[in-house]
Amino acid sequence: MTKKQPDHGRRILYEDQDLLVCVKPAGIAAQTKKSGQQDMVSLLRNYRHANGEEPYIGLVHRLDQPVEGILVFGKHAGSTAALSRQLTQGNFAKGYLAVAQGTMPAREGKLVDFLKKDGRANCSYVVGEKEPGAKRAELLYQVLETDASLHPARNLVKIQLLTGRHHQIRAQMAHVGTPLAGDCKYGIQSEAAGCCQEGLGLCAFELVFVHPVLKKKMKFEITPSQPVFQKFAAVQISH
Numbered sequence: 527m528t529k530k531q532p533d534h535g536r537r538i539l540y541e542d543q544d545l546l547v548c549v550k551p552a553g554i555a556a557q558t559k560k561s562g563q564q565d566m567v568s569l570l571r572n573y574r575h576a577n578g579e580e581p582y583i584g585l586v587h588r589l590d591q592p593v594e595g596i597l598v599f600g601k602h603a604g605s606t607a608a609l610s611r612q613l614t615q616g617n618f619a620k621g622y623l624a625v626a627q628g629t630m631p632a633r634e635g636k637l638v639d640f641l642k643k644d645g646r647a648n649c650s651y652v653v654g655e656k657e658p659g660a661k662r663a664e665l666l667y668q669v670l671e672t673d674a675s676l677h678p679a680r681n682l683v684k685i686q687l688l689t690g691r692h693h694q695i696r697a698q699m700a701h702v703g704t705p706l707a708g709d710c711k712y713g714i715q716s717e718a719a720g721c722c723q724e725g726l727g728l729c730a731f732e733l734v735f736v737h738p739v740l741k742k743k744m745k746f747e748i749t750p751s752q753p754v755f756q757k758f759a760a761v762q763i764s765h
Contacts, residue, residue, distance in 0.1 A: 594725075
């Protein structure tokens with residue numbers, strides 16, 4: 527029996543009896559409580575129901591709503607718990623491609639900051655280490671390509687998260703003076719309206735973890751589809 531694909535673009539990368547790996551399109555939440563708004567958990571539950579399966583979908587990790595990228599979901603409580611433990615223990619490898627505006631601090635490096643979340647504004651800000659509620663945030667970055675014909679210049683940057691904080695990449699990149707293209711929350715406000723039409727310059731393009739039952743390494747990669755990435759030749763060969 528051929529399984530029906532969910533109606534968000536047939537982007538299931540892998541599926542077995544324990545887990546499901548798919549691409550979350552930009553603009554769709556991983557999970558939401560807002561009435562009438564689509565989210566990945568609901569779409570995938572409907573997908574399983576349409577295939578005559580128990581419509582359980584276990585949320586393991588999230589991506590910001592405007593971010594395209596790879597997510598893994600558990601198909602039963604056991605696999606969800608095992609994947610969540612891997613995530614908590616830092617055994618997920620999550621790779622991102624970003625389009626950063628301005629002059630990067632170096633061609634490659636590490637950013638270490640302390641972030642504090644403002645729940646009301648749904649933002650995170652860099653604060654002092656001793657600020658109540660501050661959490662350490664670390665990432666590695668590598669500039670793959672620069673388009674100096676634009677003002678400000680744009681850089682295609684490969685990023686590896688070492689911690690998983692709220693809006694971490696967006697907040698840390700903005701803090702060093704290179705906000706992401708198309709980021710209306712942390713970006714260059716004078717250009718926000720035009721940039722947002724290209725989509726946010728952030729994609730979770732790579733995910734690596736160990737299968738919770740088969741115990742083998744699983745690696746998945748995609749090429750960003752947002753228009754903001756299309757001018758960079760290195761997008762096609764960066765991974």
